[in-house]
Amino acid sequence: MSIKVLPPKCNRTDPLEIIRTRQRTHGRPATIAGPMVRYSKLSFRQICRDYNVDIVYTPMMLAREYVRNSQARISDFSTNDLDTPTIIQVGTNNVTDLLRFIEMVAPYVDGVGINCGCPIKEQLREEIGCALIYNETLLVEMVKAVKDKYGDTLRLETKIRIHEHTRPERTLKMCQDLCEVGVDWITVHGRLRTTRSSEPVDLDAIKYIVDGLKGYDVPVVANGDCFTVADMGRIADYTGVQGVMSARGILSNPGLFDGYDICPWGCVEKFINYCMEFGGLPFQLIQHHIFCMFENMRVSKDDIRQLMSTRNMFELIDWIDSRFDLKRPGDKEFGTREAIPYLESSK
Template sequence: MQEIDQVTRKRTNIVQLLQKDGPTKICAPMVRYSKLQFRTLVRKYGCDIAYTPMIVSDSFVQSEECRKVEFITNENDKPLIVQFAANNPDDFASATEMVFPYCDGVGLNCGCPQRWAMAKGYGAKLLRNPEQLVDYIRFTRSRLQDPDFSISTKIRLHADPHKTVEMCRRLENVGVSFISVHGRTTKERHQPVHYDQIKLIKDAVSVPVVANGDVKSLTDVYKVYEETGNLYPVTLRAVCII
């Protein structure tokens, strides 16, 4: 983990940031691109929150070389969320403990539909077992109880919208800080994003919900913000730029 030994971080409460008036602009994790230099650039153009690329948690925990390559940050790299892929709760919790002093939160990737990820039990494969997914959040929250540190997850939609809502309610009950929703099912790639289903989730839970998918401009940000129900805010939601 290069450069981070010198970091003195005053933590940003991500949930409070997501609850501010108006949409929050988030730069979603992108493989190979979302490194420190890229995050530094997007922050200059009004990005409110940035993610690291997805990091495989077991490699991160076991390999110092992996940590040196995959996680580089500095004192200006904030607010920052580290996204992990994991196929068991212990790896996710252990990786989270390692980055805890140097970021503002972690995210569990449950949205990646790529074959290699699914084959290893990562990404969207976790959506097939909601009970296990809930355990990831519960277990990690039990080991890191700082209320200002966010533990979130990114999901895709079930074919049955009610199953998605029920899963999100269970995640909320075990302490998830917020939920990012890519508005497609695992089988969908370029089909239109189901913003109506993201709104359904938003109306069913009290934690912030981040809308993800096909947001390519600032105009899209405000369009999605309106389509996902900003006119009826209990907790104001956020829009994710990809």
């Protein structure tokens, strides 16, 4: 049986150029939607781009599973020519799997990010994610192997957490070593491996790294606690980073980088449309995306309960139509309204 190989994506964008120039061209840092397990799929990536997001990540994909399992490739990654710039994030613990993974995905993305920040215990046991910041030699070896092979034809990022506060110089030394072997940019999640997301991000640690890398031509992106466009400005001004990444914030409000403090209703309409147009998302995932947006929009608990009681896409659309004025593509005001358009009969 022959294997069909898709042609490379024809529409490509250089994410490094965006990060380097956004302050000059737009008067703000680069805006980035971070990788989220399950959630950063094609339909969600596109909705983010509709609301002033410059760069979007895929969920983390395990290199070994992706390379060996065709079903993993089908379920983990889909794309199209609108899906740019996209960074595919990978979890790996060796050079061989990383290079094989990149060989398979490079024609379809604009860059690859190595996950060095996931603190989940299962990932740590596999020596991937956050375990890599405690194995600096391996991390540097992996970056060097990729850049030696691909050079500037492939952008490569590392997304790290910080070491314990007693060793800030260890994190900086690791970042400097990554710069020496050609990493294109570094994203710093300003929390320790053991820090809960409910605890404030350490902006001083991010600033320390930014200041320590000023002798290198390598941008730094800040990650953590960005829930509004005001947060973006505050984080960038304090740390001096060239890009700001949001994950939890943009999951509940894809419009945050466009200045919306509360998710606009248009996000819901556009997201449903992309889900129907692109396909590939399980119903429960679509349902939970809308749940996150509704929570941010302060939809009533009763309405959220009814949303979560729907059992398939037909029931979900029928229920939304019974409560709200849901526009379709081609309808006037489709995807443009901010306020929740309750139907008079449902109030």
